Amino acid sequence: MDSAKRPRTLDSFFSPPPTKKAKSSNQDSTQEANTPRSTHPTYPFAVPHLPSEITEILNFAPATEGRVINNKPDLDLLYYQPYIPKEISRDLFDFLRSELFFYRVKYSIKRGPVETQINTPRFTTVFGIDETAKFDDQGGVVDVTSGKPVSKDAYKCRPRPVPECLDLLRRLTENATGCKWNFVLVNYYASGDDSISYHSDDERFLGSLPAIASFTLGAQRDFLMKHKPTERNDESETKPMKLPLGSGDMVLMKGKTQSCWLHSIPKRKGGEVGKGRINITFRQAMVKGGTENYYRYNVGDGGVFKWDDAKREMVPWEKK
Template sequence: MEGHKMPMVRLPFPDAEVYFEPHFFTEEESDLYFKELMGEVNWQQESIKMFGKELPMPRLTAWYGDKGYTYSGLHNKPQPWLPVLLQLKEKVEQASGHTYNSVLLNLYRSGQDSMGWHSDDEAALGQEPSIASLNFGGERKFSFKHKYRKDTKPQSINLSHGSLLLMQGPTQHYWLHHVPKTARAVEPRINLTFRKVVR
């Protein structure tokens, strides 16, 4: 492992290397980042093709970075970095000891917005991708389930305002993750996943 500089807590999942820091940013810093990202990011309503139909994605998205990348069947033509995104990139790079060249942003407008089960295992991300995920706004549950081992229980964590989650090593090979819908009243949430597109 390239080694992270922060003493982040490693979650004890088999076949995974997942670290979590619930208070990577203070409440005040997180409030400012939330506002800035809400206002400055060029949020898009993309659609997905399902059963031959075009359906709106259950969240808004935006893609910034150095290189194009195909995600969920969409080709994301990246927009040039915003200063706030470069600032956040630098902070997560310091914490993780990895470098990133792109970021996917997700805006969950309400508890009805969600993300389905998947792994971030696209060839474009290389063999053992390091993904740094930052969270601002309404806290949402994030669950993991093992792809192959039936004896391994699904795992969940709450992605709090200002938290940082790192997924690296074999995590994407063995585990799926998702953000389920919730009937609870939740504030809008912004998630940023920093990635390194290698080809």
């Protein structure tokens, strides 16, 4: 997988980033009505496509060469600092935080006779479908080989197509890395109290050596990685390594990274954490179990949340 960059025109190096022109409120509402949107019966509300000011510059991603990090046992990373051009990372963060729907999933796990209630400590949302099926032009789910519609109750939670605003980044990243992905998971960490504990994305439905692209937008947060314990692990291998993920950065985790390493975003105080952080991951689920798992843990069965710009927080959203 090489990180070949698309050729840049000379103009693009010298022209300043597009400036926002002042608009009248009439212009605003006309423009809003004309904005193309992604819609689907499973979406609580339509999701606008990215504005051209963002897409034009997104075409220049990756903004830097990926740095290979493979100097520890079983570790295989490409670290882009940044991947998304600096000129648009703030606007892309604001856009996705404002326009996507999120969930705060609760679920229970049973270990032996003990059932524990888990409140996911971050906002989540997910789009995509595993390799056995795809969406037809009307958004219906069809079998990938026969092209025949898949029964409505084949999946517990009806799969959702990837909205264009995220699909564009998925396609561009596929082209740049040579990887293939059919799922987009989005996390929103509202503050340093939101987190994800040590885990690895090593489920069987991802295959044995999955490649996962993981983007950061917004606040910088520490990404901790440590080798899974093994019989021959010494202290230095289990001590975590820290990547200070900043806005626009991307980590491509591949090879044996998921089968041998754990990663986490721990809770934090101070720094930029009050700004909120979005994490986007692209993954390839091979079988139906992957689709079931992702919707169960990232959509769940609770209510929808949407960003409220006046309150500066995610608030419960209800259809009017």
